[in-house]
Amino acid sequence: MEQTRRDRAVVLRQLRRMLRSRPNDTVKLALLEQLNREEIEGLDLTLLCEFKRSASGVVEVKLQDRLKLLEMLERLSAPAEREGQTGVELFYQALEHRAEREEVHDS
16 A cells, blocks of 8 residues: 555656646757767756657657646546545556556457
């Protein structure tokens, strides 16, 4: 139970961080043709989902949907109606259940 609370705190903290994050560094990454490793490590790419650069130089960037992040934060922050579990506990249970089903199908 204690581990679940710590996991919940980590998930909620990351969601809040993503909601506060700005896409400026993602745009910087897209516009600059060459960055060294130190420059890339210093960028805040929290909202970045997908980054593609074609051989012709065309850049495609996909960012997290803030509305969906906010909805997820609300769901996970609210207490669940089932057996006093929090939304994040139910979320982890659903993930574990899905992983178990995938393991069965992969076997």
